[in-house]
Amino acid sequence: MQKYLLEIKNLYAYYGKAEILRNISIYVEKGESVAVLGPNGAGKTTLLKSICGLVETKGEIRFNGADISKLKPHERIKLGIAISPEGRRLFPEMTVEDNLLLAGNGEMLEFVYNLFPNLKEKREQLAKNMSGGEQQMIAIARALMLEPKLLLLDEPSMGLAPIVVETIAEAIDRTRDELDISILIVEQNIQMAFDVADRAYILASGEVVNEGTIDNLQEIEKDYFA
Ligand SMILES: Nc1ncnc2c1ncn2[C@@H]1O[C@H](COP(=O)(O)OP(=O)(O)OP(=O)(O)O)[C@@H](O)[C@H]1O
Numbered sequence: 001m002q003k004y005l006l007e008i009k010n011l012y013a014y015y016g017k018a019e020i021l022r023n024i025s026i027y028v029e030k031g032e033s034v035a036v037l038g039p040n041g042a043g044k045t046t047l048l049k050s051i052c053g054l055v056e057t058k059g060e061i062r063f064n065g066a067d068i069s070k071l072k073p074h075e076r077i078k079l080g081i082a083i084s085p086e087g088r089r090l091f092p093e094m095t096v097e098d099n100l101l102l103a104g105n106g107e108m109l110e111f112v113y114n115l116f117p118n119l120k121e122k123r124e125q126l127a128k129n130m131s132g133g134e135q136q137m138i139a140i141a142r143a144l145m146l147e148p149k150l151l152l153l154d155e156p157s158m159g160l161a162p163i164v165v166e167t168i169a170e171a172i173d174r175t176r177d178e179l180d181i182s183i184l185i186v187e188q189n190i191q192m193a194f195d196v197a198d199r200a201y202i203l204a205s206g207e208v209v210n211e212g213t214i215d216n217l218q219e220i221e222k223d224y225f226a
């Protein structure tokens with residue numbers, strides 16, 4: 001059996017001629033929760049887009065042992081990769097529930113409503129009328145509707161109050177415990193990353209500059225702020 005659910009080797013990513021990621025090698029084991037930390041412009045979103053097939057890349061992206069780097073985005077979704085994207089990208093004029101049902105056939109609805117009772121309560125409301133925290137919950141719930149094996153989260157804490165960040169961190173933990181799922185979370189909020197992740201990579205200017213377990217948090221933090 002494959003130890004790694006996701007294994008990226010010597011990955012480069014490009015927007016046109018601009019090389020944004022250089023020689024990235026990271027992995028996520030089955031059942032693991034891994035964070036990627038880094039400042040604005042480090043390439044965090046580009047890394048997640050590379051995994052989803054949304055940017056031009058060079059190098060290996062292995063999922064369950066198979067190289068998926070040439071597959072189309074929808075083929076990667078089918079294999080079990082889902083993303084809660086930066087900025088959430090909801091359909092604002094649709095209800096909470098319709099946003100969720102667009103992604104999946106409803107079998108996961110009970111799980112996500114149990115995970116986020118607020119969403120169940122307000123399922124008939126338009127997405128645009130939900131709070132920032134609730135909109136983030138919809139984005140995560142929508143990704144879960146795809147029943148992924150790997151959940152990619154792009155800065156779920158962005159713009160949210162600490163108490164809401166905590167609620168979302170707990171939901172992410174529960175998801176990992178209760179579903180057979182691995183998580184790759186991109187963050188600038190170190191507390192969020194440390195709340196949910198077992199390990200972290202530090203990304204700066206498109207390269208991995210450090211990595212470690214959350215136990216050697218202090219060294220990671222020191223580097224991150226350097
Ligand atoms: N569509 C694009 N076309 C050209 N360059 C881009 C594009 N998207 C991002 N970039 C550039 O790629 C680099 C990395 O951007 P990326 O969005 O991956 O960073 P990030 O770490 O997610 O930053 P943030 O924390 O602000 O979200 C930046 O220099 C950015 O200007």
Ligand SMILES: [Mg+2]
Nearest residue numbers: 044045046086
């Ligand atoms: Mg980003």
